[in-house]
Amino acid sequence: MLTILKERTEEIEKVAAKYPSRRSAMLPVLWMVQQQEGWISQEAMEEVAEVLGSTVAEVYEVVSFYTMFQQKPVGKTHLALCDTLACAVCGSMEAAEYLKTKYGIQKDKVTPDGRFSLEYVECIGACSIAPAMLVGEVLHGNLTPESLDRIIASCP
């Protein structure tokens, strides 16, 4: 019985048809779940298994391997701040400190109002505009206190 993916079976079949093997639709379908729900719950994994003809263990194996798949609910806007070398030497930890002191946004936590969550991530391919952070799906580089203020103000 599908609840989470009930409305999306047609879309899933379309995606699966692109690949020589149904199993290849695993990541795309998990992305659909995460985009819809914000994270991937146990129930969602059961549904993905059902739709793709895999076992729940197989789905969990995949979810737990890829760092972008969230296994817990995140804030309305999820922040992914890079702390790999280029960003680290250009101030990513200072940006983290700023987010914490001014906005109470802390690593691996959801803010009490549910607006933000923050995660430190490895290089996000924006090294020449370090320090860089993904704000939801949008990349922001050259972070400064002013740009962080603007980013935070623009989020719902």
Next chain:
Amino acid sequence: MTTAPADWERVLLPNIEKDETEWIDAYMGGGGYDVARKALDMKPADIIAQVKDSGLRGRGGAGFPTGMKWGFLPQGLYPRYLAVNADESEPGTCKDRPLMEQRPHTLIEGVICACLAIESEKAFIYIRGEYYKAAKVMQKAVDEAYEKGFLGKNIFGQQGRNVDLVVHRGAGAYICGEETALLTSLEGYRGYPKLKPPFPAVSGLYGKPTIINNVETIINVPFILRNGAEWFKKWVHERTTGMRLYSVSGHVKKPGVYELPPTVTLKQLIYDICGGIRNDHELKFVIPGGSSVPWLKPDQIDVPMSHEGVAAAGSMLGSSAVMVMDHTVCPVWAVANLSHFYHHESCGQCTPCREGSAWMHKILRRLEKGGGTMEDLQTLRDIAGEGKPGSGMISGKSICALGDAAAWPVGSALSQFWDEFVEHVEKGGCKYENKRHWMANGKFVNERFENMPVL
């Protein structure tokens, strides 16, 4: 032969500053897809011969000759697949993102040409999960190309000529950039690398012959077919040909992605192109080819940025990603940062890589915090070796090259900055003013944050 800057032509990203996407009408207005149309009438072997002749080498890191790789496909085995590697996760590297965001149709045309060359009817672009925008742009461009009949069945109206292209997104795992891991991930599993041989050219995606190439490699193909191999070889240093994208990050005044010939020296790149070191600080060291490669000191940077030039200096060109560190950066702290990366990204299949990267990371953190011993330094040396292929306890002893990549920076940091490692032991930790133990400690190295209000 050295070409003068006047002959440097920005081929791949002529308008990188504008940051605009070239959609299909604009692309076709400039002659886009003419090359693919022409390639339909060429023999596959002739396309491969031109690519071989151009000297094009893979831009993903290893620099393997592209034409030669295509020639490895076993005769008569079909279907064959093409997988474009857009996982771009080697720290320092940030060139494939602007390529996809700005020139999606050039990449698609490259895919069509490559598919015709290797006789494949199905290609995949594996884009790292963090590249939301690049994936959206690519998907929209692919849809446009299908609509025009340039992708799909009977492309360009030619009966029986088919090329399908699927945009596939990863979900956060550096290891999926490794070619065999990319394929297992594309099949819907954990991104575990596989032992080679068999090489993917023989048994790859779904067990079928598969060619894997980097985005920048594939996007060069239409230019080579249009302008000829000789044109591409105008920019040459030894066996490195063509203009290429250098990602420059760290402490230069003007970091960015620059398109330059392989004759440009690392020194020119840092001082002339990127304006030198910020605040006129002193240069401490340079990582010339992405985070995996051995470090170079200031007296080693007067070398051409070609595979051969950087190798002669004792490092590797890798993905042409240059990370520049000034004198405020502690080498022990920097390599600890990188070892965190490799420890985090090791897939865990091989003991030397999984345990070795964890040990190195723990020891380096201890050295930073204080409490490191001379014995620790010896252990680091034993694990990491000299920062060269095959030395130490990991390099050459694991399934994929991530193990090597974890060891090389540590081995090279030890060789280049041994005295500073010893100082960390003797002085009981890091004495750099800007030392940061994984969290800011109140000292702000980045002037942008210097006047940060403390609330």
